[in-house]
Structures are given as structure tokens and as C-alpha cells.
Amino acid sequence: MDIQRIGVVGCGLMGAGIAQCAAEAGYAVHVKEADETLLAKGLARIRSAWERGVAKGKLTEQQKAGFDTRLHGTTAFAALADCDLVVEAVPERLDLKLRAFAELDAVLAPTALLCTNTSSLSVAQLGPALAPARVPRLAGLHFFNPVPAMPLVEIVRTLATDEPTLAALRAFVGRLGKTAVLAPDAPGFVVNRLLVPYLLDAMRCAEQRLATTEDIDTGMKLGCGHPMGPLHLSDFIGLDTMQSVAEVLFEAFGEPRFKAPSLLRQLVAAGRLGRKSGAGFYGWEGDKRLEALPL
């Protein structure tokens, strides 16, 4: 399976990162957004990342121009008709994803591969939007945020995903300069299934006054060599997102370690959502972490 042309549906936080990395890796990339305004915003996000690269001396003007010639924007699914692989990155709603997959299925060649960047939905649940013959070419490609900086992609196989599809996706991830791990189509895949209970446990420790917010974070950062502590990371992810991910995992597995702690619910109810709202476990000024706030 020779992948040359990549389609990306949704040019938000994740879609823009995926399109950026694919264009940098030499692929022709066609990005589809919902309307012209959102498309312009998404493409500007990618181009400003390249401009920052030039300003910092990490990219030459010539490299930036080369990336740009491979990046194409559209608001029509039909413009993705020649793509060999399409990665869907629309918001985390099953109805939106099913609609996008049905539209894609109608225009793509029968050989094209279709992937979703979902973090919490079942990949197999998207199968009914496709012609039965394409279901073996459906998989998850779970990128991590921020996409250009994070070196991992989980390739999520359903029970129907075939071997040539997995091999083609491994090759695609490798050409992006990233490492793939194979994950089952089960909630949390591999990384979040292990990470989320750890973050929730850190909140339970804070709730039980085991140690201060700063000491929990410093302990795990310096004691385990993590780049940031668990409460800092939770603020970074967003406490509302943490709560909804915990609910999905608790619903799926029923184990107490996946249950959202009462402290998390209280913080979310108080509008302390982490970095995005300026307050969570810590105060935030944009990306700058301030003092820990009282709990």
C-alpha cells in the first residue's frame, strides 16, 4: 500500500498538528474544515508554527516554502477524493464522526485507508458509516498533544482491521518521525488506561492531605524523572477533560481507580478547569504556572 496523499478532516488543535507533521514529512496534505473562516484559522495555525521555526533558526525559508506548497485547504469532502489515507480529527462526538466517515466513504477510492484520532470513542463504532469492504481499512491513529512535539502514536486496531492496513500505518507513523505502539480498541487504549488512574490517584492524595500540591508534583517529577508532576499535568490537560475521561473509563471498567475523585468534581464545578481557565490546582497566566491554589 503506497501512501502519498494524506487527508485530514478538522484543522483544530490536533488536525492542524497532524497536517503540519505530514507536510513536513513530504506528503501532499489536503485539510478539510467546516467553513472558510475555520479553515483560514487552522491553516494560519500551521503556517505560524513554521514561521516560528524560521525565526528560531530551526527551519530555512526554503524548507518552509516547501512545506507550504504541499499543504492544501478545502471545505469540501470531494477535494479529498484522491487521498490514500484520511485522518479524521473533528470534535469528540460520535454523530459528527459518523457523518464525516459516511461523506468520506462516498468520495474515497475503495483502497483508501480511514483513521480516527478519537481519544475515547470505540473505533469499531464508526464501521457502520462505511461500505463493508472498507471496514478492514478502518483503524485509530491516536496522536498526542502537542502533535509536532510528541513522538508517540497509538495505532488502534479493531477486530476487523487487516494486516496490510496496520503495516501501511506503521510506515506512515515512521515517516512522520514518530514511534507507533499497537493498541486494542478498548477505552483509554494503552497510554490513558495507565496514565489516568495515576493522575486520579494523585488527586486522591491531595484530597487526603497526604502532601501539598507542590510536594506531590515535585516528588513525582524528581523521584521518577517525569517532565512534570501529576497535578500540574492534570491542569495542563484540563480538569473538565480529566473528569469526562474518568467517567468513560469508570463506565467501561467499573474499577474504583478510574472513578473521578470528589476533589476533581468540586474543582470543575467551581470553574477551576486548569490552565485553560486560569486556575486549577495552580493559578495560570497563559502557559505560565503560578502558585498552587488552596484546596
Ligand SMILES: NC(=O)c1ccc[n+]([C@@H]2O[C@H](COP(=O)([O-])OP(=O)(O)OC[C@H]3O[C@@H](n4cnc5c(N)ncnc54)[C@H](O)[C@@H]3O)[C@@H](O)[C@H]2O)c1
Ligand atoms: N486535544 C487533545 O489533547 C487530544 C488528544 C488526542 C486526541 N484528541 C482527539 O482529537 C479529535 C479532535 O480534537 P481537537 O482537540 O483537535 O478538537 P478541536 O475542537 O480543536 O478541533 C476540531 C475541528 O474540527 C472541525 N470540524 C468540525 N466538524 C467538521 C467537519 N464536518 N468537517 C471538517 N472539520 C470539522 C472544527 O471546526 C474544529 O476546528 C477529538 O476526537 C479528540 O478526542 C484530542
